[in-house]
Amino acid sequence: MDRREYNTDGTNIFAEDWDNLVILDACRDDQFRMSNTLSGEVETKISRGSNTSEFLKANCNGQDLEDTVYVTASPIYYYHQDAIDASFHEVINVWNEAGWHEDVKTVLPETTTEYALDAYEEYPNKRLLVHYIQPHYPFIESDTEFDKKQLHDGAEKDKSFWHELNNGQLDISRRRLWDLFEENLERALPHVEELVEELDGRTVVTSDHGNMFGERSSPIPVPFFGHPPKLYTDQLVRVPWLVRESGDRRNIVAGESRADTDSIDDETVSERLADLGYVEM
Template identity: 50%
Template sequence: MDTRSRLVRALDTPVLFCRHANRLYHRRLGLRRCNEAGTDPFEADWDTLVVLDACRYDMFERRSTLPGDLERRQSRASTTVEFLRANVDGRNLRDTVYVTANPQLHQHRESIRAEFADIVEVWSGDGWSDEHGTVLPETVTAAALRANEEYPNKRLVVHYMQPHYPFVGADADFDGGDFTDPEATEENVWVQLLQGRVDVDREAVWELYDANLDRALPHVERLLRDLDGKTVVTADHGNMVGERSFPIPFREWGHPRGIYTPELVDVPWLVYEDGPRRTVDASAPAAADGSLDDDVVADRLRDLGYAE
């Protein structure tokens, strides 16, 4: 989206000016590009890093029964792209394979340079569920276990799409439209809520959001049980569900970039150890595959609720 389009959109939605003002506050007028108080996950000790997209600490604490020791940490980011820029860009990660359901690294491959041993793009091809407009968690787990067999001497990052929108298998039709259907509107669910274009109680949104995490957790547990070594379960960022932002206290929805409220940056950090640790090497990375159709990538991102 170009500058003119952003301005027109902001004029149509004045609350976006408030959001921008809050962003200037959190980013210190542009003097910092990320939440500097956050944890650098790639500096931590693990064999497998599980990333649950848009999973708040408080919801994980309420819903998860995964084994391990849980603590609260801060992410360096409030969006996936910001998470990748803050933690991956320019980094030598030849000891790591990235298994991802999120197309954002591919979408921003020209500006986010990461040297992984391999990138398994689960969202491309058969990994994508047209029915649900996302990648299902069982698909990600299967891809991660295959990657572990193929790369027994690499660390794994396994990026699940849930609990991020769309809400898998939900059946909810609120006044203003069915925002469980990624094809029902060009605006993502959180923009509709921000603009007041759907009439829905916050608790109803929370039920959908919680259920999306519940949908993923059994498949994450399978991954923990089937992989040896030290596994950390965390999130790239959180999500606001109608809480007051700051310093301008309007009701915020979704996960806007550059805003570091607790709801957006407080994430789980669950450590689970089982079996022998992995012996890791950092041999040359696999050749990049640039053959994916840009239109396909754009369609995937739109289904996942990312605004252009």
């Protein structure tokens, strides 16, 4: 594990030029390129984090973001907000809204798109940061149980399935796991395309981090699965950076923060985190 607070070789997303930035959670560069159906020029960037919390802390901490509205299907920013000195104009926590899908235990990509389009209409002169959960599990169209904690009776309640997989407690092939992530990505991409088709300006589609599917990392040369913090392998920090220009650039202006500082029930936050596999942060 690296001793730095974050991957200082990575890209500061807020120093880049964009009007809209779309994050696909846990989408590595090579997997995106294999499944991508979006038009636009695709580059590769290096992420500042190897998991979501590290990515958000490294990019948001100390930033004046009152020109940006953050629409997020992930509870990670809310969970760590006390440790992140940032001031978004607005934060829309889709995971705490009616958008949470109780059957699948996640936010569906079409729901994230719906909330993002509403925010785009309400805040036409703000940058838009949209965070989809997919391809991160749970796997929406799959009947698998290991990724759905409430169904996986044999699972330790305080351990993710990555822990089980790395400790030989879960029998699934690298190929099968790769395919499940690919299916989740392909499930999301049409809804991402629906969003970017509606957005004016310079839109970027990227990821917060990648994922390891049994590759070996130094200094411990054993197969590893997952995306822990402070492990900066190519599989974890190489992310796609698709740029798409459409219409006129928007006139982006800052405005006083309207981000809701009211507390969300701790039990709700814990349940959402557990459903998404965040049990050790």
